Amino acid sequence: xxxxxxxxxxxxxxxxxxxxxxxxxxxxxxxxxxxxxxxxxxxxxxxxxxxxxxxxxxxxxxxxxxxxxxxxxxxxxxxxxxxxxxxxxxxxxxxxxxxxxxxxxxxxxxxxxxxxxxxxxxxxxxxxxxxxxxxxxxxxxxxxxxxxxxxxxxxxxxxxxxxxxxxxxxxxxxxxxxxxxxxxxxxxxxxxxxxxxxxxxxxxxxxxxxxxxxxxxxxxxxxxxxxxxxxxxxxxxxxxxxxxxxxxxxxxxxxxxxxxxxxxxxxxxxxxxxxxxxxxxxxxxxxxxxxxxxxxxxxxxxxxxxxxxxxxxxxxxxxxxxxxxxxxxxxxxxxx
DNA sequence: AAACTACTCAACCGCCACGAC
DNA sequence: AGTCGTGGCGGTTGAGTAGTT
Numbered sequence: 115x116x117x118x119x120x121x122x123x124x125x126x127x128x129x130x131x132x133x134x135x136x137x138x139x140x141x142x143x144x145x146x147x148x149x150x151x152x153x154x155x156x157x158x159x160x161x162x163x164x165x166x167x168x169x170x171x172x173x174x175x176x177x178x179x180x181x182x183x184x185x186x187x188x189x190x191x192x193x194x195x196x197x198x199x200x201x202x203x204x205x206x207x208x209x210x211x212x213x214x215x216x217x218x219x220x221x222x223x224x225x226x227x228x229x230x231x232x233x234x235x236x237x238x239x240x241x242x243x244x245x246x247x248x249x250x251x252x253x254x255x256x257x258x259x260x261x262x263x264x265x266x267x268x269x270x271x272x273x274x275x276x277x278x279x280x281x282x283x284x285x286x287x288x289x290x291x292x293x294x295x296x297x298x299x300x301x302x303x304x305x306x307x308x309x310x311x312x313x314x315x316x317x318x319x320x321x322x323x324x325x326x327x328x329x330x331x332x333x334x335x336x337x338x339x340x341x342x343x344x345x346x347x348x349x350x351x352x353x354x355x356x357x358x359x360x361x362x363x364x365x366x367x368x369x370x371x372x373x374x375x376x377x378x379x380x381x382x383x384x385x386x387x388x389x390x391x392x393x394x395x396x397x398x399x400x401x402x403x404x405x406x407x408x409x410x411x412x413x414x415x416x417x418x419x420x421x422x423x424x425x426x427x428x429x430x431x432x433x434x435x436x437x438x439x440x441x442x443x444x445x446x447x448x449x450x
Numbered sequence: 451a452a453a454c455t456a457c458t459c460a461a462c463c464g465c466c467a468c469g470a471c
Numbered sequence: 472a473g474t475c476g477t478g479g480c481g482g483t484t485g486a487g488t489a490g491t492t
Contacts, residue, residue, distance in 0.1 A: 128461085128462085129460090129461075129486085130460070130461080130486080130487095131460085131461090149478090150477090151477080151478070152476080152477065152478090164477085164478090165462080165463090165479095166461075166462080168478075168479085169460085169462080170460090170461085172479095173459095173460070173461085174460075201481065201482085202480090202481090203480075203481065204479075204480060204481085215480075215481085216459080216460075216481095217459080217460095219459095219482085220458070220459050220460085221458095221459090223458095223482095224457065224458060
């Protein structure tokens, strides 16, 4: 290829992998496990750079790789996820078992992206007329009318499809470092510091819990955005909660329970993808900042106002045949 | 059959985040 | 706080293949 080699070491093989190289790599990893990619080629006896080995394993040799054409369901999910996440291929791939980010990226670039753009062009032309949606995704036939209140932020650079109906959730660097909880007994705000979410938990050193925190916390209604008290202006706080269909039933969760290991990005995305946004978002606050202020003592910043483009998010995240989800995972999350 | 074009996708690159020191 | 090593990610490339003329 026309680029300079990624590895300065000479004498390394480049380009397509041979069957023998595949076998060596597969055998080595089955014996020693993956990781330590830098040293792997030398130990395994491969004339490849570590990055190349890693890529080959992850994108091709892994035993759980799913081969074959991408199904219509997967296609629909990719489109929905891309609308939600933008080009976060690894996250999208994480929702499609057996598919790799590279495969999805390629599929998007060669198939879906073009199709979605075409649909967008068509629908934007038709949106000149009143009562027409400019949603660029084919509407599921069974989609009920919604009155969702969708939480949205402005992250215009993430998606090539960033029209007024695109909702993107900032997912990169989704480290949960600070959360806000409503105290169950006093309804005052309790702050909770949490270190890296994937760290070993149950380790007291890994968390700094506000001394005033109650043993149990009451999470505020889902879908509510709170402003960040941090330095990063781009920070957003996404409020979600585990609850039944009755929005009055706020679930109590012990703080120690909350500190257990969880993948914030995963939970957040899982909630978004598997939740009924009408239930999540319709918590009776009617987009009122004053209500938020009453509850939490401040109003959300302008960019975190509730967005009324609710149908779009639902269509982008809830499959047409998806049953009403009643027990959504809940966390309030601050993305940094 | 040959030449050309369009498409696919494995592989590569540069960059970034993060942990260790 | 700064540096270094490593792993991971998204963008891009180009060899190989399929389709068309």
